[in-house]
Amino acid sequence: MSAGVGRSRQAAILFIGFLLGAALMGVEMAAIRMMTPYFGSAIEIWACMIATVMLSMMSGYYIGGMAADRAPRSEVLGGFVLAAGLFVLALPFFAAPMLDWMLANFGYDAPAALAASAALLFVPMMLLSFFSPFAVRLLLTDAKHGGRVAGSVYSITTIGNVLGTLGAPLVLMRVLGSRDIMLSFAGVIVACGLALIILRIRARADAP
Template sequence: MTPVRSLAPAIYFIAFVSGGVLMGFEMLGSRYLFPYFGGGIGTWASLISTVLCALAIGYFAGSAIVDRNPSQRTIGAAILVAAFWLALVPATADAIMQAILNQLSAGPAATLSASAALLLVPLTLLGTFSPIAVSLLTRSAHEAGRVAGRVYGVSTIGNVAGTLLTTFVLIPSIGSRNITYIFAVVLAACAALLFMMPAQRQTEA
């Protein structure tokens, strides 16, 4: 088995899991924001816009990393930092939301600021995963499109699973803060898996 093929199962697994955590945490974001800013369309617009901005920044950052240090340890480090960020959220979110509400009152600036404070950093870090993963799994230029489609497809399936599982199973069962801690542990485990694997860098076309 070639190094790329030996790495592939873990990469696809983490693409699915991190995709699930990403969208699951967006759903949790609503639970942190709603008590302070309401559950109207403006709050949802802020959450969705923040997620999309975070992914865009993450994709651009990931594509830049591909040209410098595209290793699984690089994405492992990004995932680990995202895990630490999530672990801090339950203890700090209320104070941050209240401070933003006190400074900006209700309105678009407040909901956007609150969404960014909660989601922007960890989701940007998770967004770096896919571009680097594609580079690690691509052995030649002619298969780049197929690999990219698989990585982003698996990640999107994870997005769907994370959205539905978080909304309909986890939130009613164990609550937002406990889920956030679980997500942090899951991401830390994914990072540990990447760190334990033999180093694999981008294959030249």
């Protein structure tokens, strides 16, 4: 990444990526904790939840990539991230009644667990996954540095993932309930969304 439209804005995008990476895994860990009382802790249930998140990320990367090419502006990404944050904010309030309803209608087995984890996590995880393709598009100056830009974005968000994955069970779950953990990460996501909107970063490759 060569110098250009402000290194500080570049750093800001990467830092937001780090925070969103942590929030994504933190929300997943808390959601798994919320679902365990309903579906149990059989390994098949874990597999369903992890598969749901992977599926959401896959969709998010793909759709986010298309959206990023169409409107390569940080405030557009910010809007999506904000929506994800609001969804996560609402999640603790509708999770219990929704899981009750799904159990009553779909049973307790793996397909039901897949459906339930999709209902809880698909939308926010997909929207959060818009970040990576958007960030690449926003930070890219020329094809020569494409590899480095993509590499930075993926490594910083993955370090965030690691922090969220370890931090939620090792630190947060000792002192906070799943609901409070979820709400805390929702706060982080909303703040990141607002920051992206305020920053109003344009794609550097498109600069005249």
